[in-house]
Amino acid sequence: MGNLYIGLLHFPIKNRRGEIVATALTSLDVHDIARTSHTYGVATYFVVTPLPSQQDIAWKIVGFWTEGEEAEQRSRRGEALEIIHVAADLDETVQIISEAEGQRPLLVGTSARTADANYAKYIPYEELTTKILQSHCPIYILFGTGWGMSEELIATCDFLLPPIRPDALFNHLSVRAAVAITLDRLLGDQNQ
């Protein structure tokens, strides 16, 4: 599954008041999502933040587990973190994928909210599965942090995956859980 990429975006993100902000990196987002991504055969997991200090922190987390003493002792944690690439913005990651694959990836957004404006972009999970397994086009799935990706960011996506449990009375999954559920809905036990 060389053609599947995911990105965790820390900008441009909405905060609880709907303002556009850069969210802070969460160490466990780096770890958990790397482990999940590697289990589902994701080629690269991009951690995207425009703040150099936050990029440093992300690289340090990766380096701690992939270089030196910890890397040898802590079994296979480092192997998962090796699929991480820290980048400044979405454009940079699209550029990296385009150069590696020889073509621009399909950009697939995710959101916990249903919005009329986005219905036209919805792609059923099984349809995206077919694209992942049968087309040679790189597929790049984006996940927001904070209170979600900005509308402008969603507008740049080619497709949008429908929200998970949109009608639940309570629907506040962590992004770590959302990534796990999304990858499992797309691939399940396929392509191991």
Add this chain to the structure above:
Amino acid sequence: MGNLYIGLLHFPIKNRRGEIVATALTSLDVHDIARTSHTYGVATYFVVTPLPSQQDIAWKIVGFWTEGEEAEQRSRRGEALEIIHVAADLDETVQIISEAEGQRPLLVGTSARTADANYAKYIPYEELTTKILQSHCPIYILFGTGWGMSEELIATCDFLLPPIRPDALFNHLSVRAAVAITLDRLLGDQNQ
């Protein structure tokens, strides 16, 4: 979905050398799994540890978000944590469910490893879904921490869910991701 319960067990658990230990509580296991459980309509999420100091920590995490100032300010985080019950051992939790439901729950184990000894206990996800949605029997799904539930613990289960992506070259999901994937495989967008 009053009949679905989950438990996160910190004892008896295997460590990386296969020894039986009590693992330490992870704060984010409390939060993430509560949010996921509440999103999927789980009745009670049991955090199970025999160590009184660890039980105190768990109750403090719950109390911080469900009582006082934070509870009012931090939107709906407290609502998810209210489904948590901290208990000393599996028996205590089975007792609580039995009293609430008027019958003993079906115990369903989970494991990342395939083992010949357990094949007879495997229940397909869709079969367990039917039990959850159509029978009135309480269903109690157990998740291990550390390197997984002890064999003795698995032996006491009525059923065992098949491992997630058992043939993946790398298969090291966090328990937070495993809970999210398991609940989504069982319920998806049903019963919201």
